[in-house]
Amino acid sequence: MITKEQVMEALKHVKDPELNRSLVELNMIRNIRIENSRVSLDVILTIQGCPLKFKIKEDVEHALKNLGAEQVDISFGAMTDEERAALSASLRKQAQPQPGQAVPAILAQDSKTEFIAVASGKGGVGKSTVTVNLAVSLARAGKKVGLIDADIYGFSVPDMMGIEQRPVVIGETILPVERFGVKVMSMGFFVEDNAPVVWRGPMLGKMLRNFFTEVHWGELDYMLLDLPPGTGDMALDVHQLIPQSKEIIVTTPHATASFVAARAGAMAIRTNHEVLGVVENMSWYENKNGEKEYVFGRGGGEKLAQELKVELLAQIPLGAPVNNPDDPDYSPSVYPEDHPTGRLYQELADKIIKKVPVIER
Ligand SMILES: Nc1ncnc2c1ncn2[C@@H]1O[C@H](COP(=O)(O)OP(=O)(O)OP(=O)(O)O)[C@@H](O)[C@H]1O
Ligand SMILES: [Mg+2]
Incomplete structure (x- = not known):
């Protein structure tokens, strides 16, 4: 019995x-x-x-x-409400800085989570698209992945991943929303009807910090951060809050884009962030005859990689994923696993896993 x-x-x-x-x-x-x-x-x-x-x-x-x-x-x-409050308190205790430590557990020196920030000099080059697809590909490779949409004003990750639900909140603890195996947190979850966010300076840094202290991430192998464009305050906040973060720089093949991206790279180097490499996005367009047309020019990624003395990790062609909005797996920006671009992202993920191996627990 x-x-x-x-x-x-x-x-x-x-x-x-x-x-x-x-x-x-x-x-x-x-x-x-x-x-x-x-x-x-x-x-x-x-x-x-x-x-x-x-x-x-x-x-x-x-x-x-x-x-x-x-x-x-x-x-x-x-x-009951009391039970939920008690649970929340115990989860928060995990996330909060330990006695004698200034930073939340996930950011502490002995954290097992590898941080990878995705940056660019210019807006609109595909940072968010690259972050989202790299995160999904790392998850497809069996890794535990989190994604912070650190673009507080210009959040786009929930929409890009086709996330419609809001995070579950237990007491004062927020659970990230999971999509395609990736745990996601974004300012977009807390803004009604796409209203503009009107915070300034210090509030932004605080918000990012909250994403670490108030959110129950659990164990993560990789935490990706989709940075806002440029080398502004927020990018600096990230550098200061997560000094151990590594970086990927995204550019288009156009010479000007890579020139501007070099500034983001320079900032990473100045703040002692290791640059893992460059991803060139919108590299070419494959026409109906299967020929590559270099509509945005050529060579920007290669040039930037040389300048920063890092590897050109991937070249991603133009073309949106073809997805059916009625499909429960629909998302405007995530390429399916068997899509040619999905495979390129898988190769990128494999390179990242080699360069930044998962820390054994
Ligand atoms: N390889 C690609 N092929 C086609 N469209 C793309 C590609 N990469 C990105 N896009 C599209 O280009 C636009 C800009 O991309 P995305 O939002 O990822 O850039 P970003 O650098 O994050 O922009 P922002 O600076 O505004 O945050 C989006 O509409 C995205 O869907
Ligand atoms: Mg973006």
């Missing part, structure tokens, strides 16, 4: 998919009743109507059937 202890032991290995912590540890399992080979229990979710309820149900059933249960009856409930 199965015992309650065995049930609890088995469920220690079932994790809440959002919080990535065991249901037992989160005190979500209650009221276990066992009659012969039938197990009934209550699962107390963080919020009513939790979108991941079905995944949790499946995992609990699976774990208990492995234990020998023939029938598993689960009743779902939701935490």
Whole structure:
């Protein structure tokens, strides 16, 4: 006969998919009743109507059937406000700076998360497109990936990835929204109806900091940051807040773009950020006959890479992903895995994984 202890032991290995912590540890399992080979229990979710309820149900059933249960009856409930507040407090404790440390845990010296910021000199060269697709490709390669849309005014990541839901908030802790295996945080989640953001200077840096202290990221191998264009305040904030961050510089093949991008590269070097390499975007257009037309000129990426003494990591042609808006996997900017450009991004991700190996835990 199965015992309650065995049930609890088995469920220690079932994790809440959002919080990535065991249901037992989160005190979500209650009221276990066992009659012969039938197990009934209550699962107390963080919020009513939790979108991941079905995944949790499946995992609990699976774990208990492995234990020998023939029938598993689960009743779902939701935490009380007090329980949620307590959980939030314990999650925040994880994210907040440890005693004696000035920075949140994910930014601390011994953090296992590699930060990669994507920068450019000029706007509109495809930073966000590159960040989003690199993040998705790293996730496709099995890595745990976060993405911060650090473009507080010009946020575009949620839209580009086709994210329609808003983050779940538990007490005062925000859970990032997961899409294509990437955990995403953006100012866009907190702005109503695309209203303009009117904060100035110091507020911006504070917001970015909040994205680390108030957001429950869990364990991440890579955190990508989509920077606002140029070498302005925000870019400087990022440099100061995340001194260990590495950088990818995006440019178009046009000589002027790469000239301007060199400034972003120079700033990275001045602030001791390692530049991993250059991505040239909009490199060419492939016409109907399969010929490459270099509509934005040629050689900008190569020239910039030489100037910064780094590798030209990828050249991405012009062409948007062809996606069907009715598809649940629809997104305006993410290339499918089997799309030629999707494959280029996969190669880019593989290069990044080699250059910046995942830190073993
Ligand atoms: N390779 C490409 N082929 C076709 N369109 C592209 C390509 N790369 C980017 N775009 C499009 O170009 C526009 C600018 O790209 P994106 O927003 O990624 O640039 P950005 O550098 O992040 O811009 P900003 O400086 O405004 O943040 C977007 O509409 C995007 O969909
Ligand atoms: Mg952008």
